[in-house]
Every structure is written in structure tokens, then in C-alpha cells.
Amino acid sequence: MKEKIVIKDLHKSFGPKVVLNGLDLTIYENEILCIIGVSGVGKSVILKNLIGILQPDSGSITVDGIEFTGADAETRLSILSKYGILFQGAALFDSLNIYDNVAFGLRRKNLPEEQILAIVPEMLESVGLSGVEEKRVSELSGGMQKRVGLARSIAVRPEIMLYDEPTTGVDPITGGAVDRLIKKTRDTFGVTSVVVTHDMRSAGRIADRIAMLYDGKIIYEDVPDRFRETENRYVRQFIEGRANGPIQVL
Numbered sequence: 001m002k003e004k005i006v007i008k009d010l011h012k013s014f015g016p017k018v019v020l021n022g023l024d025l026t027i028y029e030n031e032i033l034c035i036i037g038v039s040g041v042g043k044s045v046i047l048k049n050l051i052g053i054l055q056p057d058s059g060s061i062t063v064d065g066i067e068f069t070g071a072d073a074e075t076r077l078s079i080l081s082k083y084g085i086l087f088q089g090a091a092l093f094d095s096l097n098i099y100d101n102v103a104f105g106l107r108r109k110n111l112p113e114e115q116i117l118a119i120v121p122e123m124l125e126s127v128g129l130s131g132v133e134e135k136r137v138s139e140l141s142g143g144m145q146k147r148v149g150l151a152r153s154i155a156v157r158p159e160i161m162l163y164d165e166p167t168t169g170v171d172p173i174t175g176g177a178v179d180r181l182i183k184k185t186r187d188t189f190g191v192t193s194v195v196v197t198h199d200m201r202s203a204g205r206i207a208d209r210i211a212m213l214y215d216g217k218i219i220y221e222d223v224p225d226r227f228r229e230t231e232n233r234y235v236r237q238f239i240e241g242r243a244n245g246p247i248q249v250l
């Protein structure tokens with residue numbers, strides 16, 4: 001397995017609050033890696049460090065063997081162009097119709113309009129939403145908006161997709177459909193996929209590997225079957241959803 005993203009000894013604090021405390025994590029090409037952990041543990045902070053919205057205090061992130069942290073602007077841009085992101089909300093542009101939303105990244109890449117005209121319906125079809133091009137964002141349900149968000153992200157053919165809580169806030173059936181889409185997107189486009197979630201069921205369904213974040217570090221990582229069976233007390237408490245245990249909440 002080829003290493004795609006290697007995070008080494010990453011530290012990130014906000015004032016006195018230590019969020020990442022020497023995080024090590026390797027993400028392999030073409031895998032779906034789920035990062036799980038309780039609310040507020042720093043899952044989104046990891047993603048924000050990957051895409052440079054937040055700067056780490058120390059540590060290193062390499063993508064395809066190239067250092068991202070502290071790199072010059074050109075290197076950072078070329079690494080950033082590998083990423084597609086599906087944020088917690090779908091983050092669509094309300095003022096644009098669905099076609100223009102999906103076309104957004106393609107236009108930014110200066111693709112000719114006739115090419116965009118062919119790609120947009122293809123992307124919408126791949127997320128099971130043919131024929132909605134002329135609709136406004138407000139006419140679509142939350143689950144459909146998520147799918148449009150995914151179509152918009154994959155239209156520019158990212159090498160790496162980052163998903164922040166893709167199944168949070170949707171019903172279990174829609175959540176299952178989103179899970180299937182994440183897998184299909186990986187299978188079709190071969191994208192390395194990092195999925196941040198606290199939905200253990202979803203993680204078990206889609207992950208090649210699951211990594212659990214606690215106290216600023218990955219405390220356990222394994223394939224789903226072994227993850228479910230482990231005696232690790234932190235993992236057990238999380239899977240069983242118990243308030244009592246080594247993980248302090250509230």
C-alpha cells in the first residue's frame with residue numbers, strides 16, 4: 001500500500017487548550033479511512049490542518065511524499081488542488097441553481113463551457129440526481145443537497161476526498177445512501193477518502209480502516225472487524241455509547 005498522506009507528531013492548541021498532541025496518522029492511497037471520536041475531540045481540526053485553514057503549532061504533513069506544512073505558496077497550492085471536500089453542511093451556493101453549483105469548480109479551472117455542459121449531468125447522475133440542473137438549492141432536501149455537494153466536489157476529479165460528518169443530520173436511510181455513494185466515489189474515481197464521523201454504524205459499513213482520536217492522539221486503529229472486537233477500553237466505551245468509562249464527557 002502506497003502512503004498518500006502522512007501526519008507526524010502534529011500539535012495544535014488554542015490558547016491553553018491542547019487539541020492535537022503529537023498526532024501520528026498515515027492514510028494510504030485508495031483507502032477509506034474513518035476518523036471517529038467524541039464531539040469536540042478535534043476531528044474537524046485535523047481536516048482543517050490538512051487543507052491549511054489552520055496552521056499546526058508543530059509537526060509535519062506530507063502528501064505524496066511532499067511536505068505541506070511550511071512549504072512555499074506554489075507547493076501548497078499544488079497539494080491543495082488534490083483535495084475535494086464535503087463539509088458538514090453541504091455548503092452550496094443558495095443564489096446559484098444546481099447546474100451552476102456543480103459547474104463552480106470546473107469554471108474556476110477555466111474549463112470550456114461545452115465540456116462543462118457534458119460533465120455536470122454526468123456528475124449528477126453519478127450521485128443519483130439526474131435532471132435537477134435547473135432547480136434551486138432550496139427546492140432540494142438536505143440529503144439531496146449533500147449529494148449535489150459531493151457531485152460538485154468530485155467534478156474536478158480530486159485525488160483525495162475529505163468528508164466531515166457526511167451522515168450527521170440525515171435519517172438512517174439517507175445516511176445509508178450517502179455511505180454507498182462514498183464507497184462508489186472511491187471505487188469509480190479511485191479517490192483516497194478520509195471520513196470524519198461519530199457515526200460508528202456508518203464507519204463500520206464504509207471504512208477500510210477506522211482510527212479513533214482521543215486526547216490529541218490516535219489511540220487505536222484497525223480494520224472494522226477487529227475494531228469492533230477490541231478490548232481497548234476507550235474504543236469499547238465509544239462503541240457501546242456508555243457515559244461511564246475512561247473517556248470523560250461533559
Ligand SMILES: Nc1ncnc2c1ncn2[C@@H]1O[C@H](COP(=O)(O)OP(=O)(O)OP(=O)(O)O)[C@@H](O)[C@H]1O
Pocket residue numbers: 014019037038039040041042043044045046198
Ligand atoms: N478556530 C478555533 N479557535 C479556537 N478553538 C477552536 C477552533 N477550532 C476548534 N477549536 C476547538 O478545538 C476543539 C476541537 O474542535 P473540533 O471542531 O475539531 O471537534 P470535532 O471533533 O470535530 O467535534 P464534532 O464532532 O462536534 O464536530 C474544540 O474544543 C473546539 O472548541
Ligand SMILES: [Mg+2]
Pocket residue numbers: 043044045164
Ligand atoms: Mg467536527
